[in-house]
Amino acid sequence: xxxxxxxxxLPLEFLNAQILNDxxxxxxxxxxxxxxxxxxxxxxxNYERVTHLHPKIIYGSSGNxxxxxxxxxxxxxxxxxDEHLIHQLQEKKILKNDGNVYVQGKLxxxxxKRIFSEQIELETLQIFLKSKRVNKVAIANPSLAPYxxxxxxxxxxxQYWPEISKKIIMGENIGQVAQFAMSGSVQVAxxxxxxxxxxxxxxxxxxxxxxxxxxxxxxQKMALLSNDKVAKDFYQFILDKQNKxxxxxxxxxxxx
Amino acid sequence: MDLQAxxxxxxxxxxxxxxxxxxxxxxxxxxxxxxxxxxFAKEAIITLPLVLPPTVLGYYLLVGFGGNSWFGHWxxxxxxxxxxxxxxxxxxxxxxxxxxxxxxxxQRAFExxxxxLKDASSTCGLPPWQRLFKIEIPLSNKxxxxxxxxxxxxxxxxxxxxxxxxxxxxxxxxTLSISIYDSxxxxxxxxxxxxxxxxxVFSFVALIFTQRLSLSARDFQGxxx
Numbered sequence: 001x002x003x004x005x006x007x008x009x010l011p012l013e014f015l016n017a018q019i020l021n022d023x024x025x026x027x028x029x030x031x032x033x034x035x036x037x038x039x040x041x042x043x044x045x046n047y048e049r050v051t052h053l054h055p056k057i058i059y060g061s062s063g064n065x066x067x068x069x070x071x072x073x074x075x076x077x078x079x080x081x082d083e084h085l086i087h088q089l090q091e092k093k094i095l096k097n098d099g100n101v102y103v104q105g106k107l108x109x110x111x112x113k114r115i116f117s118e119q120i121e122l123e124t125l126q127i128f129l130k131s132k133r134v135n136k137v138a139i140a141n142p143s144l145a146p147y148x149x150x151x152x153x154x155x156x157x158x159q160y161w162p163e164i165s166k167k168i169i170m171g172e173n174i175g176q177v178a179q180f181a182m183s184g185s186v187q188v189a190x191x192x193x194x195x196x197x198x199x200x201x202x203x204x205x206x207x208x209x210x211x212x213x214x215x216x217x218x219x220q221k222m223a224l225l226s227n228d229k230v231a232k233d234f235y236q237f238i239l240d241k242q243n244k245x246x247x248x249x250x251x252x253x254x255x256x
Numbered sequence: 257m258d259l260q261a262x263x264x265x266x267x268x269x270x271x272x273x274x275x276x277x278x279x280x281x282x283x284x285x286x287x288x289x290x291x292x293x294x295x296f297a298k299e300a301i302i303t304l305p306l307v308l309p310p311t312v313l314g315y316y317l318l319v320g321f322g323g324n325s326w327f328g329h330w331x332x333x334x335x336x337x338x339x340x341x342x343x344x345x346x347x348x349x350x351x352x353x354x355x356x357x358x359x360x361x362x363q364r365a366f367e368x369x370x371x372x373l374k375d376a377s378s379t380c381g382l383p384p385w386q387r388l389f390k391i392e393i394p395l396s397n398k399x400x401x402x403x404x405x406x407x408x409x410x411x412x413x414x415x416x417x418x419x420x421x422x423x424x425x426x427x428x429x430x431t432l433s434i435s436i437y438d439s440x441x442x443x444x445x446x447x448x449x450x451x452x453x454x455x456x457v458f459s460f461v462a463l464i465f466t467q468r469l470s471l472s473a474r475d476f477q478g479x480x481x
Binding site for chain 1: 318322323324328332337338340341423424425426427438440441442443445
């Protein structure tokens with residue numbers, strides 16, 4: 001019985017286990033900031049409809065991806081949640097192009113409806129953050145995620161940073177922060193507006209926009225990591241003007 | 257259910273078992289447990305991946321095989337691919353991480369064979385390699401099967417090392433356990449739930465099977481109890 005169980009795995013192609021599409025063309029591998037997930041998924045399925053190629057997109061924190069890239073990982077496109085990491089890669093001469101700013105992001109507070117029975121003002125939130133009503137605030141790890149760094153900037157501007165650290169829980173990337181929020185385990189989360197649009201998130205929380213003056217503007221930049229033809233094609237597709245509506249639908253601003 | 261990830265997980269688990277079980281049999285045959293420092297050290301090395309946090313193993317593999325290491329450079333020169341962020345990379349990590357699960361049950365099963373039987377076989381003129389195939393393996397077949405099932409199930413559940421070495425690349429290193437993590441972060445709780453239930457049921461059934469194995473109806477002389 002064990003031998004037929006094991007016999008399922010004898011085909012010798014497994015050492016070359018690249019389970020790609022049957023086409024001879026390799027789809028591009030994209031490292032994308034977690035904040036762009038909903039929008040990029042839509043753009044990617046449009047691309048797939050046209051070209052029948054399914055790009056392989058990995059979502060996570062820009063900081064982690066930066067580390068993977070400089071440690072020799074072979075990827076095609078990097079869509080960071082900031083410009084700084086792209087510039088650092090450029091200095092290390094790893095990029096195959098100069099990069100393009102693809103969107104500007106917006107930071108918001110997400111407030112759990114369990115604690116907040118109605119939408120409140122920013123000033124009221126400032127008071128609540130100090131009170132016992134809020135005992136867990138989720139942000140992304142500032143050393144890994146640009147949106148986490150922006151969250152820290154806001155809290156420092158309000159001069160809460162040392163004292164609020166006792167209440168802070170850090171997600172490895174903002175996707176994880178969104179998941180903390182959705183699980184109902186935190187009262188307040190600092191997120192990009194794109195991730196608060198999920199129907200479940202809307203149902204269980206309020207969104208409070210954060211004024212631009214409180215944090216450095218989040219310009220998200222992308223760049224090519226390889227000279228692969230398909231990668232360049234998908235890269236141009238993402239930047240195409242027709243996608244402006246999709247980005248804006250998810251709360252991003254598209255620069256001209 | 258992410259079928260690509262499931263298939264990848266099954267491949268990884270299958271390959272790990274196919275490579276480690278014969279290795280375990282050879283180690284148990286050639287290096288039986290003795291009262292020497294060398295033997296204790298060997299046991300310690302085999303047990304080490306069991307107690308080390310996966311992140312420690314992941315760290316050393318990244319440093320030792322990553323793009324900046326001499327081995328990583330050499331590998332890239334020979335094959336044109338990186339070792340890290342590839343299926344081969346997570347396979348190597350899986351082999352190291354599963355050594356205790358594969359080797360220890362086989363070791364114990366070999367040790368449980370009475371020395372009299374082995375001596376008797378030598379007296380009858382059986383050379384050691386034939387003793388391996390005719391006596392030791394048949395008598396420890398339950399331990400070997402148990403090791404195979406445990407290794408397979410454990411590999412399906414591997415997460416930390418695979419994530420660190422693999423990079424979550426769909427079709428190459430995104431195994432089922434990583435796909436669950438990815439789904440949760442994408443707020444796809446239903447998808448994560450389906451895959452988690454699968455792993456839970458599979459592991460439970462595998463463990464029941466292993467329990468059944470350890471209740472044998474025959475003792476070492478082959479007599480029914």
